[in-house]
Amino acid sequence: MQFNKELEQIKTYEGGKPIEMVVREFGIDPKDIIKLASNENPFGVSPKVVETISKNASSVYMYPDDSMKDIKEALAKKYQVTSKNLIIGAGSDEVISFAIRVKANKHKKLLMAKTTFAMYEIYAKQIGAKVIKTPSHQHNLAELLHLYKKVKDIGIIFLCLPNNPLGECLDKEDVFDFLKKIDNNTLVVIDGAYQDFAQNKDEKKKIDPKELIETFPNTLYLGTFSKSYGLGGMRVGYGIAGEEVMDALYKMRPPFNVTTLSLKAALTALEDKEFVEKTINSNFKEMKKYEDFAKENKITFIDSYTNFITFTFKQTMNATNIAQILLKKGIIIRDLTSYGVNGIRVTIGTPEQNSRFLEAFKKVLTT
Numbered sequence: 001m002q003f004n005k006e007l008e009q010i011k012t013y014e015g016g017k018p019i020e021m022v023v024r025e026f027g028i029d030p031k032d033i034i035k036l037a038s039n040e041n042p043f044g045v046s047p048k049v050v051e052t053i054s055k056n057a058s059s060v061y062m063y064p065d066d067s068m069k070d071i072k073e074a075l076a077k078k079y080q081v082t083s084k085n086l087i088i089g090a091g092s093d094e095v096i097s098f099a100i101r102v103k104a105n106k107h108k109k110l111l112m113a114k115t116t117f118a119m120y121e122i123y124a125k126q127i128g129a130k131v132i133k134t135p136s137h138q139h140n141l142a143e144l145l146h147l148y149k150k151v152k153d154i155g156i157i158f159l160c161l162p163n164n165p166l167g168e169c170l171d172k173e174d175v176f177d178f179l180k181k182i183d184n185n186t187l188v189v190i191d192g193a194y195q196d197f198a199q200n201k202d203e204k205k206k207i208d209p210k211e212l213i214e215t216f217p218n219t220l221y222l223g224t225f226s227k228s229y230g231l232g233g234m235r236v237g238y239g240i241a242g243e244e245v246m247d248a249l250y251k252m253r254p255p256f257n258v259t260t261l262s263l264k265a266a267l268t269a270l271e272d273k274e275f276v277e278k279t280i281n282s283n284f285k286e287m288k289k290y291e292d293f294a295k296e297n298k299i300t301f302i303d304s305y306t307n308f309i310t311f312t313f314k315q316t317m318n319a320t321n322i323a324q325i326l327l328k329k330g331i332i333i334r335d336l337t338s339y340g341v342n343g344i345r346v347t348i349g350t351p352e353q354n355s356r357f358l359e360a361f362k363k364v365l366t367t
């Protein structure tokens with residue numbers, strides 16, 4: 001069968017390998033498998049959220065509240081904006097797809113860093129939009145600006161702050177200086193999936209969505225419940241923007257795009273601030289172990305503002321091989337070869353998981 005030509009340019013997204021796959025392929029007992037591949041919360045989910053989900057289970061015969069009033073109000077309060085500034089998606093992934101579809105097409109391009117969240121490119125290519133990337137892997141505002149001026153018809157720019165899968169993060173001041181140089185007619189998306197981690201490590205990285213959208217009406221801020229809040233399996237994310245951008249995004253939204261239980265879970269997760277705080281504090285304490293390990297073993301790592309750390313290897317080491325050896329030991333991490341990077345991305349786990357990973361990694365390096 002012949003499908004739309006655009007599809008030929010698309011590499012199917014490969015998520016972190018699920019635990020079940022490793023059980024099947026290598027016959028390892030599930031309790032011996034650790035998954036440090038998808039930046040999930042190592043402490044799981046707040047018990048309060050579990051309670052909310054079970055309490056509301058019997059209401060699922062009804063369609064969800066499509067106004068999503070409660071979660072919007074809670075997020076509006078958190079960010080000091082109004083409900084009208086909010087759109088809720090099935091993961092922030094869905095909001096990314098809305099944004100791309102309102103500002104990119106066969107004639108209008110998407111601009112992004114060379115190595116960043118893979119879905120920007122995939123959604124763009126689905127609709128036949130061209131993707132322009134910087135020469136540098138990490139976000140480089142001078143290169144982005146240069147390309148923006150040079151290449152015609154850029155409709156949308158993505159900045160992932162901090163960046164997945166590399167972990168680096170631009171300073172807010174530099175981002176705002178960059179935004180001043182961008183035309184009002186270009187939508188700039190700030191993907192803040194890991195902002196709560198970054199802000200905890202360094203205030204200079206903090207992007208306040210209210211200040212952002214009030215200063216630059218051509219911007220869209222994205223947040224998600226999948227990482228620090230531990231709700232990856234519920235699929236809830238959101239966008240914050242001014243009225244004009246919001247109106248456009250809402251035209252792309254399918255009805256009832258977020259489930260009843262997901263909306264309730266997100267609301268409860270938002271209230272359990274302690275759980276998120278514990279997650280973030282443990283994250284950077286544990287990350288230090290990875291950094292010390294890298295220094296001791298002379299491995300390069302990227303200074304990370306997220307809940308993962310990226311190691312890059314010299315040519316004598318092969319990331320795919322290393323990932324495969326670890327997989328056979330029941331440790332799932334992310335091989336970055338498909339991103340054009342000879343390196344691995346490891347989600348910071350619980351103290352026990354991290355010890356196990358570092359021990360296994362040490363063996364890989366010394367044999």
Ligand SMILES: *Cc1c(COP(=O)(O)O)cnc(C)c1O
Pocket residue numbers: 090091092093094117160163164191193223224225226227232235236237
């Ligand atoms: C995880 C992630 C998202 C979105 O996750 P959802 O589960 O769809 O909310 C978006 N951007 C980046 C950079 C991410 O890492």
